Amino acid sequence: MGNSRRITSLLIYITPLLIISVLVAVTALKRNSDIIANSQNEAAWYVLQLQKEYAEFHLQLHRYAVGTSDHNDMMLQYEILWSRFKTILTNTHISHIYHFDGAYHQISKQFSYIQSIEPQLLALKPGDPNSLLVRQVKDNYEDLTIFLSYKFRLSSGDLLKKVKATQAMEILIYFLLCAITLLGSILLWALWRESSAMRKLAMSDTLTGIHSRLWLNQHLKEQVKNKQPFRFYLVDLDGFKAINDTLGHHAGDELLKTVAARLAALSGEHYHVARMGGDEFAVIESLAVQHEINISQKLLNSFQQPVILNGKNYPISASIGSSEYPLNASNVSEVLQQADFAMYEVKLQGKNGVVHFQGPTAPNVALPNDRASTAERFTNSL
Incomplete structure (x- = not known):
C-alpha cells in the first residue's frame, strides 16, 4: 500500500514534467521547421534582392567608368544598394538571417565597405573601367554572391544542421509521447490499484478483518x-x-x-x-x-x-x-x-x-x- 502510494506520487510529478518536455520539444520542432521554410522564403528573398541590387550597382559603376552612363544614375543605384543593406541589417522581421552562421557578419562587412567607398564614388571620373575601385567592387560582389548562394541553399551546412536537428526532435517527441503513454498507463493502474485497496480497506473492519x-x-x-x-x-x-x-x-x-x-x-x-x-x-x-x-x-x-x-x-x-x-x-x-x-x-x-x-x-x-x-x-x- 505504501509502495503503491509512493509510486503514484512519483508518477504524478514525472508525468507533468514529460508533458512539459513534449511541449518544449514541439515548440523547438516548430521553430526549426519555420527556419527551414522561411529561410527559403523571407530571408532568401531579401538576400536575392540584395544580390540583384549589388549586380545592378556594379553594372552602373562599370558603365560610368567606360563613359556610357551618367554619374547620377550610378549614384542612384548606389543609394538603392545602400538602403537594401540597411534594411536587411536593421529590419527585425528578417530574423532568420541570424540562423545562418556568418551571414550577418558577412553582410555587415560588405555594408561597411559600401559605405566607405562613397567619397571615392563622388570623386570618380569616367574613362577608366579597370580602375582599382571598379575591380574592388566586382571582387566584393562576387565574394558576397558566392557566400550567400551557398548559405541559402537547402544543402548548405546551416540548413542541414536544422534539418538534422528537426529529425532528432521528431524522434525525441515520439519517445516522449511513448514515455507519457506508458507512464500515464502505469499512473492510471496505480491509481486504480490504490482506489481498489482503499475501497477494500473501507469494506473491511480494521480490528477484526471481517466486512465493515x-x-x-x-x-x-x-x-x-x-x-x-x-x-x-x-x-x-x-x-x-x-x-x-x-x-x-x-x-x-x-x-x-x-x-x-x-x-x-x-x-x-x-x-x-x-x-x-x-x-x-x-x-x-x-x-x-x-x-x-x-x-x-x-x-x-x-x-x-x-x-x-x-x-x-x-x-x-x-x-x-x-x-x-x-x-x-x-x-x-x-x-x-x-x-x-x-x-x-x-x-x-x-x-x-x-x-x-x-x-x-x-x-x-x-x-x-x-x-x-x-x-x-x-x-x-x-
Whole structure:
C-alpha cells in the first residue's frame, strides 16, 4: 500500500514534467521547421534582392567608368544598394538571417565597405573601367554572391544542421509521447490499484478483518434492489462492557476478534458476516436458494465455548434478533429496525438467545435448553 502510494506520487510529478518536455520539444520542432521554410522564403528573398541590387550597382559603376552612363544614375543605384543593406541589417522581421552562421557578419562587412567607398564614388571620373575601385567592387560582389548562394541553399551546412536537428526532435517527441503513454498507463493502474485497496480497506473492519458496516449497508441495498430474499441477524454481545471495563480495552479487542473469527467461520455461499460497530455484528443469510442449515443454532453454538482473556477462560453469550426480507420488511431500514426490536426482546427475556421477528403479534424465539421455560409464551409462533 505504501509502495503503491509512493509510486503514484512519483508518477504524478514525472508525468507533468514529460508533458512539459513534449511541449518544449514541439515548440523547438516548430521553430526549426519555420527556419527551414522561411529561410527559403523571407530571408532568401531579401538576400536575392540584395544580390540583384549589388549586380545592378556594379553594372552602373562599370558603365560610368567606360563613359556610357551618367554619374547620377550610378549614384542612384548606389543609394538603392545602400538602403537594401540597411534594411536587411536593421529590419527585425528578417530574423532568420541570424540562423545562418556568418551571414550577418558577412553582410555587415560588405555594408561597411559600401559605405566607405562613397567619397571615392563622388570623386570618380569616367574613362577608366579597370580602375582599382571598379575591380574592388566586382571582387566584393562576387565574394558576397558566392557566400550567400551557398548559405541559402537547402544543402548548405546551416540548413542541414536544422534539418538534422528537426529529425532528432521528431524522434525525441515520439519517445516522449511513448514515455507519457506508458507512464500515464502505469499512473492510471496505480491509481486504480490504490482506489481498489482503499475501497477494500473501507469494506473491511480494521480490528477484526471481517466486512465493515459500509459493506453491510451496500450489500443490503443491493439485495433489496435486486429483490433477493434474505434473513438478517443482529448479534449483540452480552456483558461486553463489563469485560471491557474490568480487563481493559485490549481484552475487549481480543474478545471482538475471537467472536468475529467464530462468526466468520459461518461465511460461505449463503452466509455473510460483518461488524456493525462496537460489540454488534451482523449475519446475512441468503434465502434465494433453499438450504437446510439451521443458522440460528449455529449462531448460538458460536458462543458456547468460553474465550481466553489474559490467560483465563470467560464465558460469553449474545442476544440475537433477526428479520426477513421481503416477508416482514419492505426496505433496509425496516429490516434493521425489526432485527433491533427482536434483539431487544432477547435482552428482556434474559439475553443469550435468538428472536425471529414475525410481525406485531409475536416474535419467534429460539433459546438454549436451560432457558426453555422463558420461551413458553412464544410457543405458538414457533
